[in-house]
Amino acid sequence: MNDAILTCSLDFPRVSPGSAASYVRMIERLLEHVNGQLKTNPGIDGLIGCNPLNLMRTVQQNHASFMSTIITLNSVELLIRTVPWMYRAYHARGFTYDYFFVELIAWQIAVAECFDQPDQKTEIMSVYKWLAEHHEDLIKLSLTGAAPSFSVRDEADEMRQVFLLLLLEGDSYGCLRLVEQSIRTADDLRHFYLHVIWPAMCAIGQQWEYNRISVAEEHLATAIVGRVMAGLYPMISLCGVTCGKVVVSAGPNEFHEVGARMVADFMEMDGWDVTYLGANVPANVLLDTLRIQKPFILALSIATVFNLGNGQELIRIVKEDPETRDIKLMVGGLAFKDMPHLWKEIGADGYAADAHSATLLSKEWWSERGYA
Secondary structure, three states: OOHHHHHHHHHOOOOOHHHHHHHHHOHHHHHHHHHHHHHOOOOHHHHOOOOOHHHHHHHHHHHHHHHHHHHHHOOHHHHHHHHHHHHHHHHOOOOOHHHHHHHHHHHHHHHHHHOOOHHHHHHHHHHHHHHHHOHHHHHHHHHHOOOOOOOOOOOOOHHHHHHHHHHHOOOHHHHHHHHHHHOOOHHHHHHHHHHHHHHHHHHHHHHHHOOOOOHHHHHHHHHHHHHHHHHHHHHHHOOOOOOOEEEEEEOOOOOOOHHHHHHHHHHHHOOOEEEEEEOOOOHHHHHHHHHHHOOOEEEEEOOOHHHHHHHHHHHHHHHHOOOOOOOEEEEEOHHHOOOOOHHHHOOOOEEOOOHHHHHHHHHHHHHHOOOO
16 A cells, blocks of 8 residues: 555544534535536546546446445545545546546535535545545555455466356357356355356456446346356255245345355355345345344345445344344445455444355354354
């Protein structure tokens, strides 16, 4: 990590719970104000690389979600790990680095005009001033790649290399044939999930980050992986139930579900009675499901840092409801990469780095309850 920004991180301004709550409460008003400023900026086309304004609005929506989490958790570590990745990903799509400085000034103006209470205004403004002051340091981190790029260790796994190439070519038949020829046992399947599918999908994400593939190509790769996993499910469904109920879901507004699906399959192979809900399940729908199913565990996958706030709010709701508060709540996903302690800050009971770790933690909890 850049020494200058590491030193200055010690002076990162803390935001009180009241000011953080006000920021979250008025986020839509702030967003409207910022988007209005940027839209009327005479140099906006050049700043966003002639991309459509809708993409700029998406960038700002992500900024709002991300900063809501940062300000609520007072996590400078999460901020420093994520902002350079955001700079890098959108710069690869034509956004200039000057754009990010201009947006920070726009957010400062919005805060100044939208907040009524002087103390809250000062606290929130100090965060944006800190970001503006260290804009150049964040650019350096973006250029050096010192911030996380959500990549994985390059393992000498021939099958993974072949599978990744087939995904990049959009060859669903080739992927299915590879699996048909290679997967014979449950252990084969576990290895395939952990050492082929997962690192291949992380590599796909990295290709998107550097703008080497389009959103459509990324979605195609994800769809192919979904077909492959669906084809393997009959092998999983033969496993008997020896443990309690588990509900597995991606978080609200979280559309990356491959990780959650892996956890669901691993849990089922390990003897759990699994209900897999997939992506983007609204909090109220998930809560109703928990009341009906009464599971022992809720496993929640959060892939993008922009959705940490949604996950934290869902956890709060589950923990405060008398009918669901005793459910053990496990989290995982790329949003926690290199920050595994973050699960404590958002109120979960535990964290699993991958599907195998999820089964180990689940069995540990099961034993603690005296069921083993």
